Amino acid sequence: MILKYLIEKEFKQFLRNSFMPRIALMFPTVIILVFPWVATMDVSNINVSIVDRDVSTMSRRLSDKIAGSSYFNLTEYTDNYKQALDDVEKGKSDIIVEIPQHFERDINTIQHAAIQISSNGVNALKGSIGSGYLQNIAADFNADLGTKQGVTVSTPFSVNIQDRYNPTLNFKLFMIPALMTMIIIMLCGLLPALNIVSEKEIGTIEQINVTPVNKAAFILSKLIPYWLMGFIILTICFILAALVYGYTPKGSFLTIYAIAILFVLVMSGIGLIISNYAGTMQQSLFMMFFFMMIFMLMSGLFTDVRSMPDWAQDIAFFNPPRYFIDTMRSVFLKGGNMMDNSHNFIMLFAFAIMTNAWAMLSYRKQV
Amino acid sequence: MLCGLSKPTGGKASVAGFDIARQSEKVKQHIGYMSQKFSLYEDLKVKENIRLYAGIYGLSEKQIKEKGERLMHRLNIYDEQNTLVKQLPLGWKQKLAFSIAIIHTPDIVFLDEPTGGVDPLARRQFWELIYEATERGITAFVTTHYMDEAGYCDRISMMVDGKISALGTPKELKENFNANSIDEVFRTLARGAQRGE
Incomplete structure (x- = not known):
C-alpha cells in the first residue's frame, strides 16, 4: 500500500507546518463570526430629507411617521427643495420626500393628495428599497387616515405578505450557508493546488516521478487529506453557527455531509487540475483566483442565478458551487432532504467524477 | 529519459532490461x-x-x-x-x-x-x-x-555535442588518446566541440 505512506507524509508535512493548521482554523472562524454581519443586504439607516411645503398637522404627522421608522434617519426637515437636493448631492441624504402645498386641504376636500419620493440612484439598492419602504409608510398613513376620520377608503383588496422558511427575512440565515460554501471553495480548492505546485518548485516531485508511484496513488494522496480537512472545517462552521447564531439546519446533517463529500471532491479536483497545468505558484494562484471569481459571483452565493441573463445562466450550469449552495440553503432553511436535492447530488456527482478523472489524466509523470 | 522522466522522441534504449519508451513504469x-x-x-x-x-x-x-x-x-x-x-x-x-x-x-x-x-x-x-x-x-x-571522479569509474563515456565520442575503461581511454589523465582526454575531445559555450 504505497498510498498509506504517501498520506502519512502529507499529514506530517501539514501538521509540521506552523502556518497551515492555524490558517485552516482561523479561516472558518473569522468568516463565520465576522462576515454574516458585514455581507448583508438588509438596508437600514437610510437618510431621508423631508421637504414640507404644507406645514400642517397632517404633513407633520406623515413626517413623524417616517422619522419614527427604524429604517430611516431624518437628516433634514425643511421647506426648501433645493436645500434638500443639496444634501443628496453632498451625500448627507439618500432620499427626498416632498410634501406639496395644500396637502392637508386636498385630503380633506377632494380626498386626494400626492407626495413625491426622489431617491439617489447611485446606491441602487438603497434607493429602490428605501423608496419601497416609504411607499409602505405612505400606504399605512393612508389607511390610518381612513379609520380615524371615519372615511371609508376604497381598498378593494389588501396584501398580507408572509415569508416562509425565513420569516423575519434575516439576511444572516441566508448568507451563512453561502459563506460555508465559500470557505470550502477557498481551502479545498486552493490548498491542494498550491501543494502540488510547491513540490514542483522545490523539485521533490521529480524524485517521486522516478519511483513506481502510480498517478492515481499520487493524486489520491493529495486529495484525501484535504477531503478530511473539508469535513473538519465544515464541522467547525456548524458548531460556530450553532453557538453564535443559534443556527442549526432544519434538515439533517446527513444530507449536508453527503453533499459535502461530493463538493469537496469537486473543488479539490479542480485545484489539482490547475496544479497540473501550472508550473509555478504564481501561475496557479492567478488561475485559481480567476475561477474563484466565477465560482462566487455566478453561483447564486450573493445574487440569484435565476435573475441572471440567459447566457450567464448557461455558464452557471457548469458552476459546481451553485449546486452545493442550493442544497445548503435548502437544508438549512427549508429542511430539504436528499430526494428534494437529487438534482444537485447528480450534478455534483458528475462533476466529481469528471474533475478527478481529468486531474489524474493530466498529471504527467513524464514530460 | 533513461529514468523515465522525459519521453524519448525516437530511437531505442533499454534500462534494466525494459524498453524506456514503452515500459517506463517498469x-x-x-x-x-x-x-x-x-x-x-x-x-x-x-x-x-x-x-x-x-x-x-x-x-x-x-x-x-x-x-x-x-x-x-x-x-x-x-x-x-x-x-x-x-x-x-x-x-x-x-x-x-x-x-x-x-x-x-x-x-x-x-x-x-x-x-x-x-x-x-x-x-x-x-x-x-x-x-x-x-x-x-x-x-x-x-x-x-x-574528471578525477570519472577516473573512479569502471567505464567512462564522454559526450561531445550530444554524441558519445569516447567509451571505455579509464585505461583504454588514456591509451587511445595518448594521454596521462582522464582530464587530458577530456580536453582533447572538448577542443573538437562545435557548440559554443
Missing part, C-alpha cells in the same frame, strides 16, 4: 535516482524520509525498520534520525539521498552530478558509498563534471 521499479538538486523532503525527519521511500518501493514494515536502522548506522546519523532533513549539512544530505535511492537494492542507480557543491572529504566518503553499492551488485551510473 523501469522505475528497477532503478534508483538521485538528482543534482537535493530532492528529499526537507520538512520530514531523516527517519520519515527513509520510511516514505522504502514504503513507496514496496518494502514491508519489518524491512523498512531493519534497512532504515542499518542505513542510519552506516551513515553515522543514527542519533539524528529525528532531525528534520533541512537541518543536516549538505554532505550528509547527499549521502542520505544516495542511500535512500538504493534502499530497495535496484539494478541500477542514476546519479546526476551527485557531488556538486560538496567538500572534498564528503566527496571521498560519498564515493566510498558508491563503491559499497557496486559491491552489492548495484550498477552506478554517474554523470559528473569532475
Whole structure:
C-alpha cells in the first residue's frame, strides 16, 4: 500500500507546518463570526430629507411617521427643495420626500393628495428599497387616515405578505450557508493546488516521478487529506453557527455531509487540475483566483442565478458551487432532504467524477 | 529519459532490461535516482524520509525498520534520525539521498552530478558509498563534471555535442588518446566541440 505512506507524509508535512493548521482554523472562524454581519443586504439607516411645503398637522404627522421608522434617519426637515437636493448631492441624504402645498386641504376636500419620493440612484439598492419602504409608510398613513376620520377608503383588496422558511427575512440565515460554501471553495480548492505546485518548485516531485508511484496513488494522496480537512472545517462552521447564531439546519446533517463529500471532491479536483497545468505558484494562484471569481459571483452565493441573463445562466450550469449552495440553503432553511436535492447530488456527482478523472489524466509523470 | 522522466522522441534504449519508451513504469521499479538538486523532503525527519521511500518501493514494515536502522548506522546519523532533513549539512544530505535511492537494492542507480557543491572529504566518503553499492551488485551510473571522479569509474563515456565520442575503461581511454589523465582526454575531445559555450 504505497498510498498509506504517501498520506502519512502529507499529514506530517501539514501538521509540521506552523502556518497551515492555524490558517485552516482561523479561516472558518473569522468568516463565520465576522462576515454574516458585514455581507448583508438588509438596508437600514437610510437618510431621508423631508421637504414640507404644507406645514400642517397632517404633513407633520406623515413626517413623524417616517422619522419614527427604524429604517430611516431624518437628516433634514425643511421647506426648501433645493436645500434638500443639496444634501443628496453632498451625500448627507439618500432620499427626498416632498410634501406639496395644500396637502392637508386636498385630503380633506377632494380626498386626494400626492407626495413625491426622489431617491439617489447611485446606491441602487438603497434607493429602490428605501423608496419601497416609504411607499409602505405612505400606504399605512393612508389607511390610518381612513379609520380615524371615519372615511371609508376604497381598498378593494389588501396584501398580507408572509415569508416562509425565513420569516423575519434575516439576511444572516441566508448568507451563512453561502459563506460555508465559500470557505470550502477557498481551502479545498486552493490548498491542494498550491501543494502540488510547491513540490514542483522545490523539485521533490521529480524524485517521486522516478519511483513506481502510480498517478492515481499520487493524486489520491493529495486529495484525501484535504477531503478530511473539508469535513473538519465544515464541522467547525456548524458548531460556530450553532453557538453564535443559534443556527442549526432544519434538515439533517446527513444530507449536508453527503453533499459535502461530493463538493469537496469537486473543488479539490479542480485545484489539482490547475496544479497540473501550472508550473509555478504564481501561475496557479492567478488561475485559481480567476475561477474563484466565477465560482462566487455566478453561483447564486450573493445574487440569484435565476435573475441572471440567459447566457450567464448557461455558464452557471457548469458552476459546481451553485449546486452545493442550493442544497445548503435548502437544508438549512427549508429542511430539504436528499430526494428534494437529487438534482444537485447528480450534478455534483458528475462533476466529481469528471474533475478527478481529468486531474489524474493530466498529471504527467513524464514530460 | 533513461529514468523515465522525459519521453524519448525516437530511437531505442533499454534500462534494466525494459524498453524506456514503452515500459517506463517498469523501469522505475528497477532503478534508483538521485538528482543534482537535493530532492528529499526537507520538512520530514531523516527517519520519515527513509520510511516514505522504502514504503513507496514496496518494502514491508519489518524491512523498512531493519534497512532504515542499518542505513542510519552506516551513515553515522543514527542519533539524528529525528532531525528534520533541512537541518543536516549538505554532505550528509547527499549521502542520505544516495542511500535512500538504493534502499530497495535496484539494478541500477542514476546519479546526476551527485557531488556538486560538496567538500572534498564528503566527496571521498560519498564515493566510498558508491563503491559499497557496486559491491552489492548495484550498477552506478554517474554523470559528473569532475574528471578525477570519472577516473573512479569502471567505464567512462564522454559526450561531445550530444554524441558519445569516447567509451571505455579509464585505461583504454588514456591509451587511445595518448594521454596521462582522464582530464587530458577530456580536453582533447572538448577542443573538437562545435557548440559554443
